[in-house]
Amino acid sequence: MKLLYQQMLAFFAVIFTTLIVFGIAFSQFSSRMIYQDTWKQLEGYADSVFQQSVVVSTSGEFEGIQIAGLENSERLLENQSVHFTIYNKQNTIAYPKANFSPTISAAQWKKLKNGETITRKSDRRLNQASSKNHRPTTDIIKPYRNQKGDLIAVISVGSPVSNVELNMRKIRHNLLIAFLISGLVSIIIAYGLAKYSVSRIDRIRKAAHKIGKGNFDIKVPTKGNDEIDGLATDFNHMAISLKKSDEEIKRQEQRRREFLADAAHEMRTPLTTINGLLEGLTYDAIPEESREESLQLMSNETKRLIRLVNDNLDYEKIRTNQIVLACHSIPVSHIVENLMEQLQKKATEAKDKFVVQVGDDVIVYADYDRFVQILFNIMQNAIQFTNDGTITIEAHNDKDKNCVISISDTGIGMSESQMKNIWERYYKADPSRKNTKYGESGLGMAIVHQLVKAHGGEIVVDSTFGKGTTFTVTLPPQKTE
């Protein structure tokens, strides 16, 4: 069964049951009220009959019936089909003589003697034994006593049950109409409510369908705070996560494709050069005086190829944790001095000068060769992208004993988007920056990044386009057990 119908059925069952319970309760309550009203009315008649027709002696005894007053009352009550009977204290009927009137049982008489008024809903006994013109009645039997408490007379006043039933029927009829109308309204309400809930679930279902088809730009609207809204909120979170991972998968795929293309491209250039030179040498197309130079060029290109392959292998090894780091506590100043010596020639060529702010007591906990590799790459980049500028190397141990080393240059800098991709393999912020003198292939920073990570540290870059760049490496101290 469809959810809509299930919900409707549930709503309708609740509303219908409530209506039935209320209907029965109301019908019983009104029946009781009608009977009570009738008895009250009949009691009033009995009182006035007693006052007008029963003659009581001064000693408080039943003396007889005043027929004139009685006929008067009888005429009045006849119009409303009310009949009455007067009994004397011996339980014999004093009025009317001719008609059939119910006799009062011994038990009832005992109650009456005690001053209790008896009310009856319908006298079935009377119904069975009566003549044609006697129909079922509801009646009241009321005793009248003198001051001493002795019974004077008993008056029974009855009215046909049909009078009461007429009223009851009217009420039941109205109740039925009310019942039908509210039944109809409840169906409409049940349908509306069910439709509303189902439409909300439907929205989520449609959204899930779209996601299944690869459309992650979905947001299910949430207004309230109920379970369906909770589901919609969770669903939206799920859509966001799915979108993110989908983007990441696409990005990785893109990077993989670029990597293959870049690797092929990087290798093709030296291979083409070597191939050309080899052909030239084979066919003696290169003049004797240029041969030496050609061989030198081939040697350089081969070295470049070897470096490229080695760097790639190195990167993969570090990335997949295949390298073993032999970490020690090493003074940073010593390493920086060595590196400056190595790079001094290049720096002089680029008219760059070094500024070093590293105290002798600054200690780094790292693998010596790998730490040198990190600093070498960063410093080499600084020289490469700075002309006629300053390269500042600063290092200190912070309060947590981390070693913080920053290398700043006053070179060409990078834009925000260029900085974002700097740790990617083969990334070159601007291909036109390519300076074959250093054999740039965009692997340096990717390797540095992996090495810093392998040391449990972090590296951040801060750069302003046209102003300069700062790399800050933070390496943690030796762990104490």
Ligand SMILES: Nc1ncnc2c1ncn2[C@@H]1O[C@H](COP(=O)(O)OP(=O)(O)OP(=O)(O)O)[C@@H](O)[C@H]1O
């Ligand atoms: N100090 C810097 N100033 C400006 N740009 C930089 C700096 N360092 C790196 N970059 C940019 O980041 C890119 C990636 O640097 P990375 O060291 O990985 O590659 P590379 O220097 O081009 O090649 P490789 O280091 O593999 O020889 C560089 O090509 C350059 O565009």
Ligand SMILES: [Mg+2]
């Ligand atoms: Mg580099």
